[in-house]
Amino acid sequence: MTETASLRRAARRYRLEFGGAMAAYALTVLGTSLWIDANPGSSARLPVALLPVIPVVLVVVAAVRFFRSQDELLRRRQVEALAFAFVGTALAVITYGFFETVGFPRLSAWWTWGTMAILWCVGTFVSSRRYG
Amino acid sequence: MKNLLRVLRTERGWSQLDLAEQLGVSRQTVNALETERYDPSLPLAMRIARLFERPVESLFFLDEDAT
Numbered sequence: 524m525t526e527t528a529s530l531r532r533a534a535r536r537y538r539l540e541f542g543g544a545m546a547a548y549a550l551t552v553l554g555t556s557l558w559i560d561a562n563p564g565s566s567a568r569l570p571v572a573l574l575p576v577i578p579v580v581l582v583v584v585a586a587v588r589f590f591r592s593q594d595e596l597l598r599r600r601q602v603e604a605l606a607f608a609f610v611g612t613a614l615a616v617i618t619y620g621f622f623e624t625v626g627f628p629r630l631s632a633w634w635t636w637g638t639m640a641i642l643w644c645v646g647t648f649v650s651s652r653r654y655g
Numbered sequence: 656m657k658n659l660l661r662v663l664r665t666e667r668g669w670s671q672l673d674l675a676e677q678l679g680v681s682r683q684t685v686n687a688l689e690t691e692r693y694d695p696s697l698p699l700a701m702r703i704a705r706l707f708e709r710p711v712e713s714l715f716f717l718d719e720d721a722t
Contacts, residue, residue, distance in 0.1 A: 526682050527675050596684040596693050654687045 533592035540585035607646030
């Protein structure tokens, strides 16, 4: 055993909640994409297109519950990682915005999340190294 | 800050995991405390002091006081 029983329980619960929410996300993305393609003129396209947001909210709920189950150092590490991702994403997005003014292609908003996710991982690694 | 956590833990024959369970924190936190990479919050410092039955100020020292 490398970690306490309560943390192992919290991690197991998070894996279950996260895995379930991501499975629901994959199913709703697939289902709504097929439905939208099959119903090009429907007025329900927007609400249907938004359905995958529901499992994303469940992922957020699982992440918040997991965060709150952590002790003070693990929470600090996560806050530092999130701050790193927030600032890094802001710099990247603002910088690329200026690139666009001189002709670089306009990028999808999805890139913002992708950038933040990558920087969150980098920040988590840096923070975990810092505190050992 | 400096601290005596590792000394007191090993005196009692506890592993880092044993101490973490008793303090209600992660083993990683005990390790970060022992290697002095992380200073505990006041509530955690007081829990540590209570567990080892010593005053907080005899467990934790400012760097300049440890020399």
